[in-house]
Amino acid sequence: MLRTASVLVLGLAIAACVGGKQQISAEDRDRLKGSILDAVPADAKKVDINFENKVHIVGYKVEPELAPPNTSVKVTYYWRCDDPVEEGWQLFTHVQHEGFDKPENLDSNGPLRELKGNHQVLGPDRWERGKIYADEQSFTMPGELRGPDTMVYVGIWKGDARLRIISGPNDGDNRAIVAKIKTGVAPKKEEGKRGATDIPTLFPVKLAKDEKIVIDGRPDDKAWGGAASTGPFVDVGSGRSAASYPVTGTAKVAWDDENMYVLIEVTDPDVVGYFTDKASQPKDWTATGQPMTWTKDTAEIMIDPDGDGDNKDYYEIQINPANKVFKSQFDGYNTPKTDPQGPFGHEDWDPKMKSAVFVRGTIDKPGDKDVGYVVEAAIPWAAFEKGAKTRPPKPGDTWRMNFYAMENNGGTAWSPILGQGNFHRASRFGKVTWSTKESIAAAAAAADGGAGDGGAAIGDAGAKEGGAPAATGKPDAAAPPAPKASAAP
Numbered sequence: 001m002l003r004t005a006s007v008l009v010l011g012l013a014i015a016a017c018v019g020g021k022q023q024i025s026a027e028d029r030d031r032l033k034g035s036i037l038d039a040v041p042a043d044a045k046k047v048d049i050n051f052e053n054k055v056h057i058v059g060y061k062v063e064p065e066l067a068p069p070n071t072s073v074k075v076t077y078y079w080r081c082d083d084p085v086e087e088g089w090q091l092f093t094h095v096q097h098e099g100f101d102k103p104e105n106l107d108s109n110g111p112l113r114e115l116k117g118n119h120q121v122l123g124p125d126r127w128e129r130g131k132i133y134a135d136e137q138s139f140t141m142p143g144e145l146r147g148p149d150t151m152v153y154v155g156i157w158k159g160d161a162r163l164r165i166i167s168g169p170n171d172g173d174n175r176a177i178v179a180k181i182k183t184g185v186a187p188k189k190e191e192g193k194r195g196a197t198d199i200p201t202l203f204p205v206k207l208a209k210d211e212k213i214v215i216d217g218r219p220d221d222k223a224w225g226g227a228a229s230t231g232p233f234v235d236v237g238s239g240r241s242a243a244s245y246p247v248t249g250t251a252k253v254a255w256d257d258e259n260m261y262v263l264i265e266v267t268d269p270d271v272v273g274y275f276t277d278k279a280s281q282p283k284d285w286t287a288t289g290q291p292m293t294w295t296k297d298t299a300e301i302m303i304d305p306d307g308d309g310d311n312k313d314y315y316e317i318q319i320n321p322a323n324k325v326f327k328s329q330f331d332g333y334n335t336p337k338t339d340p341q342g343p344f345g346h347e348d349w350d351p352k353m354k355s356a357v358f359v360r361g362t363i364d365k366p367g368d369k370d371v372g373y374v375v376e377a378a379i380p381w382a383a384f385e386k387g388a389k390t391r392p393p394k395p396g397d398t399w400r401m402n403f404y405a406m407e408n409n410g411g412t413a414w415s416p417i418l419g420q421g422n423f424h425r426a427s428r429f430g431k432v433t434w435s436t437k438e439s440i441a442a443a444a445a446a447a448d449g450g451a452g453d454g455g456a457a458i459g460d461a462g463a464k465e466g467g468a469p470a471a472t473g474k475p476d477a478a479a480p481p482a483p484k485a486s487a488a489p
Contacts, residue, residue, distance in 0.1 A: 049168030098147025196239030273322030
């Protein structure tokens with residue numbers, strides 16, 4: 001009798017837990033059977049957003065597609081399970097109404113996402129290979145909408161991680177862009193102020209012959225005091241303020257006949273260097289032996305020299321707190337590229353640059369609180385053999401560039417990507433116009449009929465033009481941690 005009871009208990013345990021994962025109950029499965037499909041409905045809009053080759057969003061519906069204030073909206077996402085995920089992964093949804101500080105969090109909204117304990121009743125860790133899951137959510141548009149678009153972002157999270165989006169529309173933070181809902185509300189913008197979605201501009205002034213920048217990681221050279229500044233970096237997905245984010249930054253740019261000079265000051269309460277030994281960290285180095293710095297802490301510089309933002313012949317440089325460098329040249333958007341260990345682009349590109357880092361705190365010591373780190377680099381014009389029209393550039397030439405402060409494949413940016421791809425989207429890079437005091441003064445005189453020595457004043461205006469737009473806050477604590485960007489090459 002004892003043996004029979006033991007077998008019965010074992011059988012119940014196996015029925016409740018297959019492969020170490022808690023299974024959906026028979027009652028819940030029967031209740032949700034209409035959400036488990038064999039194919040995407042014919043009237044759904046087709047899409048393919050790939051989460052690590054495990055789960056795909058393969059379709060969606062938005063009803064209605066035009067939703068003025070106080071309108072009830074229903075959104076259905078069709079997920080396909082190709083390879084079951086581990087226990088604990090859950091769905092999240094952020095609905096970002098234009099002009100609002102924080103996204104609306106719909107993580108537990110909808111039949112599949114009903115919470116049983118701390119699990120969604122039919123979340124992704126309950127899905128079966130080959131099935132389609134209709135994930136339906138409903139919400140009401142706010143009564144006071146402030147802009148023409150509401151963005152719907154979804155993803156899969158666990159703890160402080162998100163499943164990485166390999167392909168398909170996404171915001172660069174491993175949030176899939178499923179829908180842009182039109183509100184019918186006209187955009188509001190303060191006169192003369194940069195909007196959150198505008199392409200920022202910068203006017204670096206050429207150094208005088210007696211001005212020098214010493215590459216030591218410290219921002220104390222006199223030349224940096226008056227250099228063109230991006231202002232605070234912003235949320236890479238929305239373009240709004242990232243001032244409350246734990247990791248963010250600012251950048252300054254200057255130049256002379258030999259080099260462009262970049263200074264990036266990163267705020268980071270826990271500075272991580274990490275890349276110490278290839279043998280013990282094999283998954284953290286590329287096939288050619290470069291550190292995959294974007295997976296930890298790093299500052300990133302993207303450069304498209306021809307100025308048209310077409311992603312042809314552009315460059316990537318990453319410098320981490322330990323002055324470990326990843327550098328590469330790309331022929332086209334993210335190409336060539338070999339996942340998962342590269343090469344990413346042409347990693348044999350060598351800019352022969354000088355770089356240095358100053359850490360404001362202690363590197364690789366998680367128990368204390370750091371201030372951040374400063375990256376300083378001199379990058380020779382000779383490095384940009386592909387794409388640059390002239391080297392060095394002529395005053396008035398415009399290049400496309402972007403700067404990022406990174407942590408764990410996420411980050412903040414000078415110019416936001418706005419979900420138009422990952423951090424490589426050159427059409428979203430800022431515009432950097434190489435200037436001299438004379439060219440700025442001439443432009444000022446042409447603009448206002450003669451302003452005398454307007455160089456310094458207009459140089460400051462150029463710096464401010466790349467500053468931060470009006471605020472949005474960090475997503476609330478209940479939301480998956482933000483931002484987790486798809487910044488990898």
